[in-house]
Amino acid sequence: MSQIQIIDLTFSYDTHFESIFEHVSVLLDTDWRTGLIGRNGTGKTTFLKLLSGAYPYRGRIRMSEMAEYFPVDIRDARKSSLEVLEEIDPDYEFWRVLREMEWMGMDSAILERPYGTLSPGERIRLQLAVLFAKEHAFLLIDEPTNHLDEEGRQMLASYLSRKKGFLLVSHDRRLLDACTDHTMAIERSSIRIYKGSFQTWQREKSLRDQAELEQNQKLKKEIRHLEAAAREAGRWAGNKEKEKIGHKVGGLKPDRGAIGHKAAKMMKRSKVLEHRMEKAAKEKAGLLKDIETVEELKMFPLDYEKERLVSVEGISFARGDRQILKDFSLEIRRGDRIALKGPNGCGKTTILKLIAGIYQPDEGRIQTGSGLKISVVSQDSSEMRGTLAELEEEAGLDKTLFRAVLRKLDFSRDQFDKRLEEYSEGQRKKVLLAKSLCEPSHLYIWDEPLNYIDIFTRIQIENLILERKPSMIFVEHDSVFTERIAKSAVRFEKDPQSAGFKAVFESSGLDKEQGDV
Structure with missing residues (x-):
């Protein structure tokens, strides 16, 4: 068991004005089967690439195991599958690769075929077999299900559920539920780790969002009351100040000291209310940053005249x-x-x-x-x-x-x-x-x-x-x-x-x- 420590990570592409990640700190265990989720464009692939050492960054990433990124870019598909195996890992141990292939229901005869003749599912399984056969390797698996059929996805879920640890980017909810025990979510303003699969994250996220929305409504109401109270206190303080220079009442001059003292107390109360209002407003501003709003879409299906x-x-x-x-x-x-x-x-x-x-x-x-x-x-x-x-x-x-x-x-x-x-x-x-x-x-x-x-x-x-x-x-x-x-x-x-x-x-x-x- 070891940990991946990500400390104060900041990264942006040269072509982007804004940072993809800014002062991110996260702790991961390499024994976890972690699903990495988030909207398109939030930096999931970039995060895997940073862990694999592909890009320069600011901050620190500490990990004792070697990070291996999937998929591997094979430029020459004319090579035999055995040559591709050697390209991925020149120091591979053949028996380990065969063991992984057997666990995925693969026939070793495909190693004799040109890599370009393999189906997408066969290529995925071959690459994963080589990478998981490596000792002391932590796999960074980036969207392995694209173009995989239903049977291939089931096979992949079964295989990954038996592995020790990895970080998996996938949008397939059933795959995530079948093979992950932790979920890392890149949310609107933070990165959070949840113990459990996608369904656990979805349930906990929904409860947290609902609590924030309820607290948001409560704070909105409190701010309205505080604004009204502050205005009233300010108005009273202003009126008392005017009495200091007012006319005689019953032939007597107004006690400017007493009136000033009362006006000061009212002004102080007004400032306290204003401070409380600002604090509540700041607290409210901290809410809703990570709530995923799913906007209602439109489409325009036409009704055909015939059946x-x-x-x-x-x-x-x-x-x-x-x-x-x-x-x-x-x-x-x-x-x-x-x-x-x-x-x-x-x-x-x-x-x-x-x-x-x-x-x-x-x-x-x-x-x-x-x-x-x-x-x-x-x-x-x-x-x-x-x-x-x-x-x-x-x-x-x-x-x-x-x-x-x-x-x-x-x-x-x-x-x-x-x-x-x-x-x-x-x-x-x-x-x-x-x-x-x-x-x-x-x-x-x-x-x-x-x-x-x-x-x-x-x-x-x-x-x-x-x-x-x-x-x-x-x-x-x-x-x-x-x-x-x-x-x-x-x-x-x-x-x-x-x-x-x-x-x-x-x-x-x-x-x-x-x-x-």
Whole structure:
């Protein structure tokens, strides 16, 4: 057991006017399985990079174990997986790596394959196996679930729950609950550590926020009373001062000494009340800094005049020698929210692109309702180029509405003048989501919309969809989101009768086989 001491940490990028971290002090135990959470742009990845020694900083970071950052950037994907293993750790012990691979259900034969042929899940598992095989290493794991399917996430959660200690950045609530025992939250004005998983943090944070809001209301009321009392005391003191130079009363001169004494007492009381009011105001100003306000979003689903929006009839689709879909059928009706589930490579994204008209089927047909307006959020945002203004013009967006939605997604105004290629993955995804929310549509086609998106924004979007009830078909590996949003699902399962997958329709507990994929 050892500790990571972070003392008076201050850091800012050369291109930023404000510090990402300012005078931060935190104590971590390397035996803890700690989840690191916070909104996009709060510095979670930066924090991991600082611990790994990637950036210069002010302050002190003390740790006895070696910090290892995941994912490792492998530049040459043509290398064999065994060569990549050596690149990650030249001093690796082969038996240790094989042990970790076995615990993750990996076949050692993949070490003979070119790294570039491995699936995203296989690459993640291989890298983690090498890093966890290192002795005296503390892992800094940065968003390992992006593009991982449901099965891959379950495997990862099971594996991490058996490890000794790490610091994990993830927006997957189920993963955090399954494998962490502490939560480190980068909040609005501080960093706090909670004992327990994400649900524990969420519960304690909610109680603390509620207590602060109640105290805030109490202080507001107290300040109003103190302001009124101070004004009244000041008025009395002023009136008494005037009596010192007033006219005779009953032929007698006023006792200026007595009146002055009483006026001074009233003035002193006024100053005491003013001091108490200032103290209460300062106390009030210290509240609400860490409260996460989730603003209400808007979207504009259109009501289609007919019941059926899209009909997919017996389509097949292949890429080269690989048959991706075969004799697949599906119907999307008004009010449907259909989730496509299954392992990576089973054809989920292909189906969305076929429905959106990006691909054309080799066989069968897709009938889209006349005049049907479709809004798409694509899985990949890496090709986004240009400025927000250019995007607004090209997509015909209302600039005021679009930027208001971005602000509600916690997008800072100083980001508006940057080019899209300078945005983080999470920021680019928020741009795509905001664009879709601003497009009045009959059908929303979303492909992994929550990759890189923080937990608070996920909750915002869930609540919006449940309120506005748009017609949707989507792919999303965040199981909490899917369980809350989907009204039905198409699950792709390995077909023992063939080399491909079969599609099973799930709705209200009733399963109905569709066709071979």
